[in-house]
Amino acid sequence: MSDPGIIRFDQVSKFYGEVLGVNQVDLSIGPGITGLVGPNGSGKSTLMNLMTGLLQPTEGRVTVLGVATDRPEQLFRMVGYCAQYDAFPPGLTCYQFIYSYLRVHGYADGDAERLTWSSIDRVGLSDAGRRRLAGFSKGMRQRARVAQAIAHEPQVLVLDEPLNGLDPMARAEVTDIFKEMAAEGRFILISSHILHEVDVLADRVALLDSGYVVAEGEIDEVRVEMEARPIQVLVRCERAKEVASALLLQDHLVEVLINDDGGGFLARTKNSGHFYEQLQDIVLREQVKVRKVKVADSDVRAVYQYLIEDEGKA
Amino acid sequence: MSEAAGSTGNTLDGRLALRQLVGTMRLDLRRSMLSPRSLAVYFLAFAPLALVGVWALTPFPTDEFDGPQDGSMVFTVLFQLYIRVSVFFSGLFLFVSLYRSEILERSLHYYLLTPIRRELLALGKYAAALIAAAATFVVGTTAIYLTVLSPWGTAAMTNYLFSGPGLANLIQYLITVVLGCAGYGALFLLIGVLFRNPVLPAAALWVWEAANPLLPSFLKHLSVIYYLQSLYPVPLARGLFEVVGDPAPMWASIVGAIVFITFVLGVASWRVRKMDLAYGGE
Numbered sequence: 256m257s258d259p260g261i262i263r264f265d266q267v268s269k270f271y272g273e274v275l276g277v278n279q280v281d282l283s284i285g286p287g288i289t290g291l292v293g294p295n296g297s298g299k300s301t302l303m304n305l306m307t308g309l310l311q312p313t314e315g316r317v318t319v320l321g322v323a324t325d326r327p328e329q330l331f332r333m334v335g336y337c338a339q340y341d342a343f344p345p346g347l348t349c350y351q352f353i354y355s356y357l358r359v360h361g362y363a364d365g366d367a368e369r370l371t372w373s374s375i376d377r378v379g380l381s382d383a384g385r386r387r388l389a390g391f392s393k394g395m396r397q398r399a400r401v402a403q404a405i406a407h408e409p410q411v412l413v414l415d416e417p418l419n420g421l422d423p424m425a426r427a428e429v430t431d432i433f434k435e436m437a438a439e440g441r442f443i444l445i446s447s448h449i450l451h452e453v454d455v456l457a458d459r460v461a462l463l464d465s466g467y468v469v470a471e472g473e474i475d476e477v478r479v480e481m482e483a484r485p486i487q488v489l490v491r492c493e494r495a496k497e498v499a500s501a502l503l504l505q506d507h508l509v510e511v512l513i514n515d516d517g518g519g520f521l522a523r524t525k526n527s528g529h530f531y532e533q534l535q536d537i538v539l540r541e542q543v544k545v546r547k548v549k550v551a552d553s554d555v556r557a558v559y560q561y562l563i564e565d566e567g568k569a
Numbered sequence: 570m571s572e573a574a575g576s577t578g579n580t581l582d583g584r585l586a587l588r589q590l591v592g593t594m595r596l597d598l599r600r601s602m603l604s605p606r607s608l609a610v611y612f613l614a615f616a617p618l619a620l621v622g623v624w625a626l627t628p629f630p631t632d633e634f635d636g637p638q639d640g641s642m643v644f645t646v647l648f649q650l651y652i653r654v655s656v657f658f659s660g661l662f663l664f665v666s667l668y669r670s671e672i673l674e675r676s677l678h679y680y681l682l683t684p685i686r687r688e689l690l691a692l693g694k695y696a697a698a699l700i701a702a703a704a705t706f707v708v709g710t711t712a713i714y715l716t717v718l719s720p721w722g723t724a725a726m727t728n729y730l731f732s733g734p735g736l737a738n739l740i741q742y743l744i745t746v747v748l749g750c751a752g753y754g755a756l757f758l759l760i761g762v763l764f765r766n767p768v769l770p771a772a773a774l775w776v777w778e779a780a781n782p783l784l785p786s787f788l789k790h791l792s793v794i795y796y797l798q799s800l801y802p803v804p805l806a807r808g809l810f811e812v813v814g815d816p817a818p819m820w821a822s823i824v825g826a827i828v829f830i831t832f833v834l835g836v837a838s839w840r841v842r843k844m845d846l847a848y849g850g851e
Contacts, residue, residue: 271847309681309846331684338682340848342675344596345604358592359683359690361585403679 260320261285262306262411262442267315269301276301277466280315284444288437290453290474291446293463299446300339302463303413306444307336319411320442331360335409337400339416343388349375350384353403360407374406379428393420401429411442418452430456485509486527490534491519491547501537505529519547589685593693594700601663601701606670609662610702613655614709621647621716629720637718637729641738644717645803648742651713652749652797653778656706660753661771663702665761667694668841675848688838695758695834702750710746714739738802741819745800748826752793755833762840796826 262284269276277298291299304310305317308324317324324330343352350371357367375384378398383391388399397420405412414433418426433456437443447453453460454474461471470477491514492498499511499520507526514520524530527550538545601607634640671677680690718726718735729735760770781792789795798805799822817825 304846307682309678311843311845327681328684328686331682334682336678336682338678340675340678344600344671344676344679345674346599355592355596356679356683358595359589359680359685361589361592361684363588 262320262444263316263318264302264305265316265318267305267312267317269305269310270313275466276310277305277463280468282461282468282471284442284459286437286440286442287458288433288443288445288456290457290460291444291463292448292450292453292460294448296465297448297463298466299448299463300415301466303336303338303415303444303446307334307413309338331409332407333410334413335404335407335411336413337404337415337417339419341393341396341400341420343396343399345389346387348385348387349380349391349399349402352388352399353406356403357406362407370406370408374402377405377432378402379425394422394425397421398425398429401432405432405436409441412436412444414443414445416446416448418447485523485525486530486550488522488524488527488530489519489547489549490522490545492538492545493518493543494541495520497541498534498537498543501541502530502533505533586686586689589683590689590693590696593680593685593690594697597667597694597697598701601698604670606662606666607701610659610705613659613662614705615712617647617651617655618709618712618716621713625716625719634721637721637725637735638733640718640721641729641735641803644714644742645801645805647713647717648710648745648801649798649805651710652746652794655709656702656746656749657753657775657778659702659706660750660757661767663698664695664754664757665767665771667698667758667761669761669765669767672846672848678846681846687842687844691758691762691838691841692834695754695837698758699751699754702754703747706746706750707743710742711739714742734802741800741802744823745797748800748823749793749797751830752796752826755830755837756793759833759837759840762837762844790825793826793829796822796829 264280264282267280268278280302291302293299301310305312306319306324308327308330311325319330319334322329322333344355347355353374354367354371357370358364360367362370372381372384375381378401380395380398380402383395388396391399397417401414401417404414412433417429417433421429433443433445437458445453445456450460457474459472460474460477462469462477470480472480490498495513495517499513499522502508502522503511505524507524507529509523509525511523512521522530531548534548537543668677671680681687683690685693715726718729721729726735730739756774757767757771760767760774764770778792778794781789781794781798784792796817799817800819
């Protein structure tokens with residue numbers, strides 16, 4: 256059922272031939288800023304392209320404020336999309352670029368001109384408005400694309416990695432625009448592969464990995480959920496029962512299951528760092544030969560760890 | 570609130586659609602007339618003029634011909650080549666790239682993110698390319714026609730044009746060349762949205778069009794050249810193996826061509842409506 260007050264992904268899957276884009280996505284997005292976070296190739300852009308009708312789902316349905324995404328004539332009255340592609344029609348100035356597409360929207364000359372300058376001013380490109388886009392720096396091109404996406408003052412703004420290439424000053428300016436628009440009750444959807452970037456902006460996040468939404472909610476809830484979730488480690492070694500018994504003395508260990516063949520065990524721990532240190536100590540002390548150590552549930556945690564690591568670098 | 574933001578009612582919808590169509594044509598006309606690919610179109614349109622110009626400047630025994638009306642027969646043969654080579658390949662360069670080049674440039678999404686019906690978008694892009702092609706070939710055809718008549722002198726040429734059938738013939742050739750641009754344009758637009766690599770389907774189309782004289786009568790109707798040839802004011806000499814069919818009357822050719830073009834555009838628009846835009850992986 257389409258809800259006019261939300262953006263809704265209803266059991267949405269997208270396959271490119273046999274390659275999975277996103278799978279069984281069930282997601283509702285309300286007003287404010289929502290972050291789509293995940294590593295490169297996790298399906299963020301696919302989800303955004305599905306939401307803006309550039310792609311049609313293989314299964315399921317996407318509605319934006321009650322409008323199906325295969326109705327561009329209605330959808331793009333209220334949706335603006337700043338895609339990740341750093342490309343422009345050749346030979347245009349910044350002004351011509353924004354103005355020309357506003358004319359395709361159907362705006363009359365005067366309205367198109369007013370909206371064009373308003374959006375150019377908003378992203379701080381007033382002085383460069385009459386210059387050709389081909390001579391713009393990466394950050395300026397990014398701002399020009401943001402200006403084009405917001406020019407028709409959309410109710411829903413979709414931004415694929417919008418802060419890429421921006422210097423700190425421009426980043427702060429553009430971020431302020433998104434916050435202002437969110438404060439006006441608009442829907443802002445921002446993708447990033449850097450959790451920290453979204454952390455400072457978004458009210459909610461959806462965490463994606465390999466085409467699946469693996470966690471969603473308030474950003475702090477997702478953090479707690481990730482950090483509280485025990486990690487499973489599979490160990491194949493000699494004298495598995497002895498090693499497992501020694502490890503069980505540690506507080507962080509939730510559970511240990513010995514393999515039927517006695518040649519290994521599966522441990523669930525809340526602190527993987529301590530677990531690996533302890534395992535190393537025991538192995539060296541007891542002179543145990545280890546054949547294999549493998550994280551058994553690498554998906555969600557690996558994604559989170561990846562994002563956290565990137566956060567540290569950011 | 571500006572009109573584009575909240576259209577209500579049929580009149581306003583109609584006006585909005587018209588503005589969107591004009592907006593699309595405005596943006597695409599620039600591409601069709603000023604991009605590098607348009608240079609190829611200009612070359613194809615005007616290179617024959619240079620050849621005909623050399624021919625016209627070379628002294629030849631005009632007294633062995635009856636006058637400009639014989640020049641008109643020479644022109645018909647040239648015009649057939651002009652349609653089959655210049656108009657055909659210009660259509661390939663101009664109309665295939667309406668979507669294909671924007672996909673390669675990764676700029677098509679800007680169009681697809683506007684609140685325009687995709688059918689209307691396809692029509693606007695097609696119309697812009699058609700205006701560019703038609704303007705170029707109307708000028709090219711007129712220039713070649715006048716150059717072919719020029720060896721008989723200005724007085725004979727003026728007499729043939731304004732007191733004889735010359736001007737009417739020229740107008741008929743111009744209608745034919747515009748319909749040729751429209752017909753091949755529609756087919757190449759369709760090829761551009763159906764195929765990633767248009768070379769093979771374009772080659773197949775060229776062979777099909779070239780083989781038209783040899784086709785059975787009912788299959789002749791499924792080609793652009795059939796409708797165009799029926800419009801030639803001076804009929805072509807028949808080939809040795811040509812299958813002779815009933816020539817269509819002029820009005821039927823024009824209506825037939827328009828129906829054919831409308832059908833092809835309809836299929837192309839339907840394809841564009843259903844098109845997924847993926848520039849080749851994320």
